[in-house]
Amino acid sequence: MDKNVRITGAIVSLCFIFLSPTGYAEETTLPSDTVTIVDGTGESVDVSRPVMRIVSITSRTSEIICALDAGERIVGRDSYSIFPKSLEDVPVVAGSSYTPNVELILGLEPDLVIADSMLSDDYRQRIEDAGIPVIVETSWDPAAVATVVSHLGIVLDEEDRAGEIIGFIEQYHDIVEERCADLEEEDKPVVFFEWSQPYHSGASGTLFHNLTVASGGINVVGDEPAKYPTGSPEWLAKRDPDIILRLVSSTEDLTVEMMEEARDEILSRPGLSSVKAVEDDRAHILSSPVTTGVRSIIGELYLAKWFHPDFFEDIDPEEVHEELIQELFGQKLEGVYVYP
Structure with missing residues (x-):
């Protein structure tokens, strides 16, 4: 018992x-x-x-x-x-x-x-x-979503199933945590994670900060006093991030064209041409489903691979996503969730 x-x-x-x-x-x-x-x-x-x-x-x-x-x-x-x-x-x-x-x-x-x-x-x-x-x-990032799954498993009398879901998430979260554990600060990319509107981001304690840090990056606005700061082209150029991420949300399925348009808009913004991320073509678009909830582990894997490709050569986030959709929902993965 x-x-x-x-x-x-x-x-x-x-x-x-x-x-x-x-x-x-x-x-x-x-x-x-x-x-x-x-x-x-x-x-x-x-x-x-x-x-x-x-x-x-x-x-x-x-x-x-x-x-x-x-x-x-x-x-x-x-x-x-x-x-x-x-x-x-x-x-x-x-x-x-x-x-x-x-x-x-x-x-x-x-x-x-x-x-x-x-x-x-x-x-x-x-x-x-x-x-x-x-x-x-x-709380919706991989480190915290297990608590939500556990709560709902108890409320819905599905505790065994909740344990299976948590096990899947923790299996991959532990891989990221282990491989990023010994990184020196100089080996971590500086990241600007944008959402909602241009130059809007999340400081310490937000989903955007937690995902960035868990994946072996440094949140360029992590120490901002405002929880969700909004800057300007000059503000971001001064911080000069190595990587720019953009979160997009929609009430309909996203397409490659929609994500490509969002990325091109970032790369062509006035005042950002000398920013490292733009010069090095390191801007990525993510859809909301892979950054929150049970699928936040997929976002974490994509970030970890973008930040440290040599450490995660053996991990294919899309394959893990396919596995998750099959195991948790009994379906095949459809749609576009990141670009490129």
Whole structure:
């Protein structure tokens, strides 16, 4: 019997231990039909099981739920939850966690709503006031997503499957970590990771910083006081990064032409012609799905190979991506996710 299941007479209770955002273990004992999750915001959320109706308004979580073989429980989604394809038949009730339609969400009578950190406190309160628990997760890079997978595995009673997913992610994350562990600072490329709009990036503590550092790079804006700084051509030229990365998101499948256009726009920007990354033609485009959630390990592998090709000659990120899609979703990999 699982050591986290306690039986006393006719009373059954579950005891779960989670790591809080501060890193300390928190123990919660509740009746067997209820579990408590300490989410990414530090809130303790009581969830009654079984959870059969879920509104997921973040694509990262939608993918995890489907990988946990529980995709049929999603009854509402955000506009970015387009993988796997079966989600296209699910009603859209939010543009993203930032713009939920609370009335539509409540009308679906979900057992649980899952969002990311873009969900405002006001929207969260309105949903919770209707008696619906809300879990907000905030960490999506490979080192942290295991916690999210574990949480959802418990909530959905799919803990064994969650363990398989975590094992897949950690297998490759450990390879990157081991091979980058002894790098000297001078051997790490200086990287500018752009997203949302030109010259907009993420400082220490953000997904962009964590992915860059985990892959053996130096985030050129890592020490900026603003969490998400926005600069200018002169600002970036002064920092002179070795590599420029650009994250692109879309509510439809991306094409090679779309990614090529995004890369050409970067390389042709006024004021950047003397930047090392532009001179050396080291600009890469990534789509959002391979930088967050269960597929963030794919982004980490691509970054590691771009940063240190000699260390990762034996790793083909596309092959690993194909393996992941087959193992977690039972499908073949389709679409374009990086360029070039």
